[in-house]
Amino acid sequence: VDDRVNGYFFPKENIKVLTQIILQVISNGKLSPLARNIASIGRETVKNLMVQETVEGYAFLLENVLKLPSEVAPLKAVAELPSKLKEEWQWNLFGDFLNFTLEDRSANFLNKLEEQWNHSRREKFGSLIAVDDSFSYEIWEEEKRTHILDTKRRREEQELKDRTDQPRGTWEDVYRNAKKADRMRNDLHERDERELERIGQPLCIYEPYFGEGTWPFLHQNSLYRGIGLSTKGRRPGMDDVDGPSRLQLLNNPYYRDTLGEYGAFFAIANRIDRLHRNAWIGFQSWRATARKASLSGIAETSLLDAIEKRKYGDALYFWVRMDTDPRNNMQRDFWSFCDAINAGKCKLAFSETLKRMYGLGQDFNSLPPMPEGEGTWSVMQSWALPTKSFLEFVMFSRMFVDALDAQMYDEHYQSGHCYLSFSKDKHCYSRVLELLINVWAYHSARRIVYVNPETGAMQEYHKFKDRRGKMWIKWFSFNTLKVMDEDLAEEADSDHPKRRWLWPSTGEVVWQGVLDRERNLRNRQKETRKQKSKDKLERMRHKHRQKALGKYVKPLPEDIEISNSTTVTSV
Template sequence: MISVASVLEAMGYEMKVFSFEDGPCSSIWSTIGIPVEILPVDTKLLTSIDWLDYDGMLVNSIEARPVFSSLLQEPFKSVPVIWTVQETSLAHCIREYKSSGMTQILGGWQEVFSRANVIVFPNYILPVMYAAFDSGNYFVIPGSPAPAFQADRFIAKNYDKDVRISLSLGPRDFVIAMVGSQFSYDGLLMEEALVLQAVGPLLQQYPSENSTQTELKVRILTGNQTDKHRIALEAIALNVGFSRGAVEHVAVEDTDNLLAIANLVIYCSCLDEQSFPGVLVEAMILEKLVIAPDLGMITKYIDDGINGLLFPRKNIAMLSQVLLQVVSNGELSDLGKNIASVGKARAKDLMASETIEGYAVLLENVIKFPSETLTPLSAGEIPLPLKQEWKWHLFEDVKNLYNVNESLADCKMLQKMDWHRNRKDDPHSITPKIDETFSAIAWKEERANGIMSAKMKLEEEYLKERSDQPHGTWEEVYRNVKRVDRMKNELHERDEKELERTGQPLCIYEPFYGEGTWPFLHQSSLYRGIGLSSKGRRFGADDIDASSRLPLLNSGYYRDILGEFGAFFALANRIDRIHKNSWIGFQSWRVTARKANLSKNAESAMLEAIQTQKHGDAFYFWVRMDQDPRNHANQDFWSLCDAINAGNCRLAVLEAFQRIYGLQLDGDLNSLPRMPNDGDTWSVMQSWVMPTRSFLEFVMFSRMFVDALDAQMYDKHNQTGHCILSLHRTSTATLVFSS
């Protein structure tokens, strides 16, 4: 991922890395100028990141699973996620989870796999292994430096003698490794048998089995073959002339060991696949002579006689002649050694260009940038020197590099992850879970009892009013009924914090949408949440349900278009019923996420200024346009407005004014109000405080303006998805996420 990221940065992407550990690669990210932030493993702390600050995410490990706890919640569900899955450990555990009845774990994994816009695999076997989680978002970008790391790791360990003993090989045996496709198919046994027959003539170069000299041994890498398959192949080997034990099968887990001690490697599968086999890449990096059939995906990367040898797939018997060219007197000939040496030199960067370009193309299709963003280079514009090799030089001084990806070896390691526990995995976790369950039940019962008591009190008051006024007029009855209904509607929005607010001159409202925003909302009586949807409200909080006060927000279209203005309009609708303070304020949760919210000292200073009327009917704000990250050039009001609205801000405002005031301005942008540019600045991100009566005047004008904009844009936007204030159907620097 470092190689891909370095190219993306050169293309114009701005990136930041998040990691759960300060591992050996952290210094490499810093070397290429990409900042690194270490995330807490605690998912509660992890949720304090505003993922909307990023136009997309590249997730690089299944260990990054905890981050999805917030990405599965609104408002972060819209953030594009590209998740690269290279590990096989989880795939091997799926069957175990199913047999053990761990449906909750399986469901959790399926949910996060479905959340990603694209799941990227480096080969075509992994999508098959993860078929249980497939929701139609799988994609393969062939190629990875992983085989090279595997080979280098084995070389670094250097225990050839122990490996030979474990594979029943003598120290001087000439070993041929037969490898093939990871897929099972009907013709595989026939192809392996034909390859064994083609190897048979080499037996003449070796003495009898009772000799202490070099012997010819064949080891066949076994995938999901049955016992019948293995028995049949061993019988064929005896018929060819091999002694018993000379031809044996090796499990997939020993692939690295087999390739490391083999003298040459034969790819015996003639199945025409879509990508170059990773097992051959690893063999070539280990400087093993590779012999393979002339399949299209192999001839693309192997030049016959240069970095490998080919034999015709329709005439496997020709393999004998190829073998006799490179095996002489029981040893690999100089020709074979030279070919293996060239193969090693080329293999380390094999398919690097296709992989890097594949990610660039994928990002182009998944990520859409806001209008103020400078669009990065396209995949076709990447200079060849940037993409033709992996960035090996960056890893030269990194210690413990070969232990980087060894943490997820089996299912037990996966179960140790906090987000992966359940009763069957960790018996000690049962008690806390039961406590949490009873705590939740107690809270629900308490809440239900409170609601029931309040309803009974209302009913008693209503009955008392009926008995006290049996002969009231219809107007009086109507007023009483409306009062009771109003109390019922407001009942769920009141708690002890409302009493604390009594007497305060100010209440600051924090509009929010979805559970993902909860960590950014304040708990003190100075603040009050206002949810833009009836869903995702905080339990036990006195949040206001904006959608019940403004039913227009039940429409997802208008909720997204209006944003915080939806909260303004909802509060202004019969404001005296819910807001009784002389001053009103708003603070975006995204301001808190950026740590630009009011400090305790600022809150105290503002309250004092309001109570003493230090500035009169003032407008206080604390997020400035001149410090907005989108305003790099310190532009004036109209220039920045145009920059972040696809260049059409002034045009849209002009047309809205024409609708409001019935004017004919004929597209003259100079007719717009001249905004002051006297060295001061403007408020951004809807974080401000003003007198309540001034707020109502502001909302009156805002509603007229929004109505005019809606009439101007609705039809085209609703029918085509295009808006004149955006360059794309969805306005969404790329985040690279690596664990």
């Protein structure tokens, strides 16, 4: 707004300036030509006032509030918005709305209702209704006027109510509300019914989530338990797992976004015996529930029954299929689908990661075979495993993610670009990691069983007889992975490398040296406690006891007569 061009400026403390302005804009009881010119210019200015600030602010708000799935293309930067959208309001989009007031909507509704009512009555009573038409119109006209007046009155009352300061209540009310909040808060940390029921179950399915927008897609029965990937946006009154408190890496926004739901695997596996005591563990993405692909009650019962009876033994149960995924309309095979959702670079990323992970030469270009004719694969991180097998999978995943991060971190952290996406992508690794469970389960000789999420019917895919000669058993065996894990743990514990290294931050660092050190520490603490006990007994044995200074004699009561006393009688 420019002073004296499309408006007037005046200090609110100086009334004289305002008086001078009024004298300038009013001449002979009418607006002066100067005032009319300024008003005309100001009208155009006001029509597009605060456009850029509002558009950029709203775009920034959406960018920070919306948490889109990893497969969705990221939002454009605010600077890339067309200049036309930031210079003037798009009033043409609001034309119909501005011309259609509340009174008009009410009148149109009543007119339509009147026409329908009259039409139905004419069909029913014929010409008899014509006599009452004038009377009906008068009633409806009065009803419309009454309705419009009531609408205006309610609107004015609502506006006045919003402008009026609400009473805060007395101190007694504040104290009473505070006491009520304290009672409602679970200060005693008592176990709720869901937690008690979960203890006796063979399976617990964790649902990773981030933000309040995912709450409607999370389950609340005892079979499921949420795990929040952030300290914010936690569900009130639920015994959800706090992911960042179990794994400090999730406090880093970069890795929380990059790993996505995979960070929940590392958080649960870190000192798992303190949290998860069930024989089996499962995960289900909230996106599966949003797509109506989550387990039904019948499927849950079927899965629990198969686990309790050990129908398939050490198996991977999954219930979201790759061949029905909306991203796989072309019905691609495993590696082609992985390429399709990772900018055509999935196979390259896998190959380079395996080279770095196993220390192979640059001439190695093979990929673990993933045959397609024997069945489909799991997507969207919705599966169940024995807890022991899950820990083995996490051990493999930690090394894989570390090798993947080592080759992508620098470019992705600095520019936001990685070759697994065509544009800037905060969830760079998540789509590759989404399919990693299939590679590990197939080549570590786990049975792969599909559970129909609606009926609970089960079907085993990729049977062992069809895998002969195709599995990389030596690469994915527990002994191989355990040796690699201990080598990394020894390096992290002994050498303390100064380079940026992700692996130690993804879980526990355990090798034989750590176990020996902990055992020696326990032995020293035990010896210290024994020595303290001996010293205490020795002090008690040689404790100096002071002799008594005298002997206390209890006096006789006054009301008891002494037997040797005599009575003197006067004569």
